[in-house]
Amino acid sequence: MKTRDRILLCTLELYNADGEPNVTTLDIANELEISPGNLYYHFKGKEALLEALVDDFLLSTHSLLVSPEEPDDASPDDLWLLLHLLFEAIATHRFLFQDLSNLMGRYPFLRHAMRPWLAALRSRLNQVLRALRNSGHLICDEDAEQRLLDALCQTTLFWLDYQRVAGDGEVDAAGGVQQMLGLLRPCLDEETAEWMQLLINRYN
Amino acid sequence: MKTRDRILLCTLELYNADGEPNVTTLDIANELEISPGNLYYHFKGKEALLEALVDDFLLSTHSLLVSPEEPDDASPDDLWLLLHLLFEAIATHRFLFQDLSNLMGRYPFLRHAMRPWLAALRSRLNQVLRALRNSGHLICDEDAEQRLLDALCQTTLFWLDYQRVAGDGEVDAAGGVQQMLGLLRPCLDEETAEWMQLLINRYN
């Protein structure tokens, strides 16, 4: 494995474990048993390191957030898969969400990257909701749909952090998917709601 | 106004504006036009400063989270008032929630303070939900009630931060109350849901 890749992988692990603000370039070099000078040969500094990790994240979620060509059939199964892949990518880069405000404040490039990402997330989820509503499975007024959309976006961003803060032992992405589907359920028609509940229970 | 109080007030404002990790003791001293030595005369350091601010926060929310003596009648109006006061206190100390993971990681005392606080919040909200269910206004199964409870706790913790990250201009506490009531609405009986919608709209 190339040193550059080892650095990225190790940095990701340390950031996820301790939070980006609490990890120094020296920590990374020590963990890898390379010199700080070597680290700086591969990455100009912490910002370059972060940029590379953020690029990975954006790449891993891009295909999930672009609008699908054909109008979604929006079955619960499709939605489940979308959320599953999304939470997987977020869990892999969870350090990014754990200190999101802080990182966006300190790195302008991250603001410029995450604002559009969030907008794309919101737009994609909105599309899912509309498809569900058009097919008659989602029953709610416009106001409730917007609140649901906000709740879904918020849960996408902060579920892992919430679990961590609440201290519920090990944190897994599956719980986030369950929570998302669970938020949706009270607004679904009876048949779809039951199907949804089956999907939720399938994890346990 | 005593210097000690001026320091606390100024620190709160700077922390809320820029985030605790981005504010140095020198920033605070400069803003107040006092010397760093003077600052350290009043507070041993950043941790002592944080402790005082956290104490204020705990004090301002304590009465909201203890179980009421008499069983709650749990009218939407009572709930509204509870949420309004809660979000007001959180907005005043929003720096605490903006970097919650980070702060809890760096200051063990904060972990020991916030875990019980969160447990109390959850317990109090749970009580509200049970009262609503017992009076027949809340209609949902046990699983949905637990998910709703998590959604409410999460929104309490992260709504302001979510608004900030999403970049929706000015952030206000009222939106958080609306979102909380909005989350509840799909699970309420028709009459209560309408009442709730009236409460939500009353803000606008």
Next chain:
DNA sequence: GTCTATATTTAGATAGAC
């Protein structure tokens, strides 16, 4: 109580040899 001056520590970053 408040100030000036300074000490300590640590993170981020670079230069130059190998």
Next chain:
DNA sequence: GTCTATCTAAATATAGAC
């Protein structure tokens, strides 16, 4: 590509005069 050695800058914290 990698290392050693070192520099700079900044933040926390303290000493001692007033």
